[in-house]
Amino acid sequence: MGRRGLIVLFVCVILLASFVVYVISETDFLNGGSVGPDGQSPTPSPSPSSSPNPSTSPTPSPTPNASPSPSPTSTPTTEPSPEPSPTTSPSPTPPPEDPTVNAEDHEDPADYVWDSAGVIDITLNGDSITVNASGVATIAGSKVTVTSAGNYRITGSLTDGQVIVDTDDNETVRLILNEVNIACSTSSPILVEDAKKVIIVLQAGTENYVADGTTYNLEEGTDEPNAAVFSKADLTIYGDGMLTVDANYNDGVASKDGLIIKSGTVTVNAVDDGIRGKDYLVVKGGVATVNSGSDGLKSDNDADYSRGYVSVEAGTITVVSVGDAISGETDVLVSSGAFALTSGGGSNSVTSASAKGLKANVTLIIDDGTFMINSADDAVHSNTNIIINGGSFEVSTGDDAFHADDSLEINGGTIDITKCFEGLESNVITINNGHIEINSDDDGINVAGGDDGDNPMAPPNPNQWLHINGGYLVITAVADGIDSNGYIDMSGGTVIVNGPTDSFNAPIDYGSGTFKITGGTLIAVGSSGMAQGPSQGSTQYSVLINLDGFQLRPPTLIHLNTTSGEVFTFMPTKPFKSIVYSSPQLTTGQHTLYLGGSYTGTPTDGLYEGGTYTPGNLETSFIISGIVTTIGSGGGWGFP
Numbered sequence: 242m243g244r245r246g247l248i249v250l251f252v253c254v255i256l257l258a259s260f261v262v263y264v265i266s267e268t269d270f271l272n273g274g275s276v277g278p279d280g281q282s283p284t285p286s287p288s289p290s291s292s293p294n295p296s297t298s299p300t301p302s303p304t305p306n307a308s309p310s311p312s313p314t315s316t317p318t319t320e321p322s323p324e325p326s327p328t329t330s331p332s333p334t335p336p337p338e339d340p341t342v343n344a345e346d347h348e349d350p351a352d353y354v355w356d357s358a359g360v361i362d363i364t365l366n367g368d369s370i371t372v373n374a375s376g377v378a379t380i381a382g383s384k385v386t387v388t389s390a391g392n393y394r395i396t397g398s399l400t401d402g403q404v405i406v407d408t409d410d411n412e413t414v415r416l417i418l419n420e421v422n423i424a425c426s427t428s429s430p431i432l433v434e435d436a437k438k439v440i441i442v443l444q445a446g447t448e449n450y451v452a453d454g455t456t457y458n459l460e461e462g463t464d465e466p467n468a469a470v471f472s473k474a475d476l477t478i479y480g481d482g483m484l485t486v487d488a489n490y491n492d493g494v495a496s497k498d499g500l501i502i503k504s505g506t507v508t509v510n511a512v513d514d515g516i517r518g519k520d521y522l523v524v525k526g527g528v529a530t531v532n533s534g535s536d537g538l539k540s541d542n543d544a545d546y547s548r549g550y551v552s553v554e555a556g557t558i559t560v561v562s563v564g565d566a567i568s569g570e571t572d573v574l575v576s577s578g579a580f581a582l583t584s585g586g587g588s589n590s591v592t593s594a595s596a597k598g599l600k601a602n603v604t605l606i607i608d609d610g611t612f613m614i615n616s617a618d619d620a621v622h623s624n625t626n627i628i629i630n631g632g633s634f635e636v637s638t639g640d641d642a643f644h645a646d647d648s649l650e651i652n653g654g655t656i657d658i659t660k661c662f663e664g665l666e667s668n669v670i671t672i673n674n675g676h677i678e679i680n681s682d683d684d685g686i687n688v689a690g691g692d693d694g695d696n697p698m699a700p701p702n703p704n705q706w707l708h709i710n711g712g713y714l715v716i717t718a719v720a721d722g723i724d725s726n727g728y729i730d731m732s733g734g735t736v737i738v739n740g741p742t743d744s745f746n747a748p749i750d751y752g753s754g755t756f757k758i759t760g761g762t763l764i765a766v767g768s769s770g771m772a773q774g775p776s777q778g779s780t781q782y783s784v785l786i787n788l789d790g791f792q793l794r795p796p797t798l799i800h801l802n803t804t805s806g807e808v809f810t811f812m813p814t815k816p817f818k819s820i821v822y823s824s825p826q827l828t829t830g831q832h833t834l835y836l837g838g839s840y841t842g843t844p845t846d847g848l849y850e851g852g853t854y855t856p857g858n859l860e861t862s863f864i865i866s867g868i869v870t871t872i873g874s875g876g877g878w879g880f881p
Contacts, residue, residue: 348501365398366397370399386406398423399430405432408435413439417442419447443480452488470494479505488511502526509529523554530558565596580614604626609631621634656676664677664680670706672707679715709736731757731775741767741768747771763783773821782865785819795812
């Protein structure tokens with residue numbers, strides 16, 4: 242190499258060294274944490290919770306059983322590896338104090354009470370109409386317009402006609418559908434132009450049918466009506482009968498104000514949205530079945546934050562939609578109900594459109610209900626906050642199972658995620674209770690700001706947190722089991738992680754942040770290349786064991802004991818080379834790790850209890866003397 246080449250090489254080395262010094266000074270990377278503007282670590286604060294008294298699931302305690310002690314010369318004692326000084330975690334961002342802002346609707350108990358003696362009959366005769374009272378309606382061929390408030394029983398069929406409500410009376414109009422079949426080729430078969438409130442009553446035991454054409458004759462400069470059943474006033478559907486709507490032009494049932502489904506059996510087939518209430522859509526009961534070319538159930542008022550919400554209090558809802566199954570411009574609030582939702586062709590489909598199961602732009606709260614969700618896009622999604630207080634969920638999705646841009650809080654319920662890209666994703670995730678099982682093609686839990694990727698060299702984000710205060714969580718992941726771009730704390734509950742198997746992911750990954758554990762049971766097994774265990778600053782003992790050699794394949798039992806008996810016995814479901822364990826059962830003193838063997842007890846998600854262990858191969862013995870113990874090499878962004 243000539244002199245010029247040596248000079249160029251020397252300059253490059255100087256520039257590279259300067260850059261490294263700059264990165265270290267900016268990120269405090271070597272100390273593994275971030276500092277405040279004054280150079281001091283931020284003060285931690287307790288994890289947020291909207292529930293005043295969140296209950297926690299009990300931590301399983303393995304029954305101690307004496308196992309044969311190894312010869313003291315078979316495996317040398319390994320002292321705990323030194324740990325860097327802990328980084329103090331910053332304060333998390335709490336969820337909103339009162340996210341439920343939209344709850345009012347137009348229902349009045351008097352809506353469902355009327356004098357049957359005063360009912361006016363409207364008879365549909367194919368291409369003509371008769372009314373048995375005068376001064377309350379006008380007739381023009383096969384079109385009838387109700388001009389006065391009152392109760393109208395409609396019977397018969399129209400081959401190409403309309404039933405219209407257009408009254409400025411300050412009272413309710415009730416349309417009692419009594420075996421009707423109304424078709425209209427150029428507009429809405431049932432159209433409410435003006436009224437204070439309209440109640441469509443489905444007469445008990447009747448089947449009613451409404452269908453429109455593929456084109457509407459609209460006034461110039463307008464785009465309404467745009468649904469087979471269309472209302473410019475508050476609309477309620479009620480009764481013990483059936484209504485089937487075939488919407489070939491646009492939406493099925495739509496109200497420009499509020500829409501309530503109180504009861505009845507409503508079936509909608511629509512080329513666009515199925516059932517839409519602009520100000521709100523409230524389902525209080527009944528059976529709703531929707532097959533839609535766009536969204537299924539929807540509220541889309543984007544001009545008023547106190548409107549644009551969907552609320553389901555009870556009922557049975559089945560949706561097959563090309564777009565979102567249930568969508569609220571502001572909130573989606575579920576008290577109870579039974580849901581079967583398929584969106585975007587299901588979890589095996591790929592779509593560029595929004596095809597979520599349940600979607601809210603602001604707050605999504607579920608108190609109870611049963612949910613079977615098969616979605617191409619996120620199964621449960623909010624652009625802001627999600628709170629799950631209960632319910633039973635079976636989820637298969639091509640994207641995230643539960644995704645909230647700001648905060649996701651789980652206070653109860655049973656969640657079974659059989660297929661997803663990522664299971665739980667949000668900036669702040671708080672798990673207070675519930676039974677959660679996740680099978681993910683990427684991360685099981687991802688604490689990130691809506692970005693599926695992350696930069697492992699970036700400093701921890703002080704606004705990104707995972708709080709595990711209770712519950713029971715089982716994760717089987719292809720990528721990271723738990724991935725936080727910020728911080729983790731765990732004070733209770735049970736967490737079991739299986740996977741990953743590749744060395745560029747880890748069962749637990751918090752980068753240069755911290756993982757403080759003060760309670761609960763944690764078992765995480767998988768690859769060792771980037772494996773991390775709880776960090777200094779914890780108050781409960783933990784151990785990270787990196788194994789030598791190749792990954793061990795199931796069925797291979799992991800058994801850890803002390804001279805006083807068993808600590809835990811676990812059967813992983815995926816190949817593994819690292820073991821992370823922490824629980825109240827782990828204390829100081831001599832510990833022995835066996836791999837293989839057999840156990841007579843009963844496993845729950847791989848964790849055995851109540852039996853006797855027959856030893857396999859003695860892997861290692863070690864002493865726990867500090868809060869954090871690391872055995873073997875690997876982990877901490879290293880490579881095997």
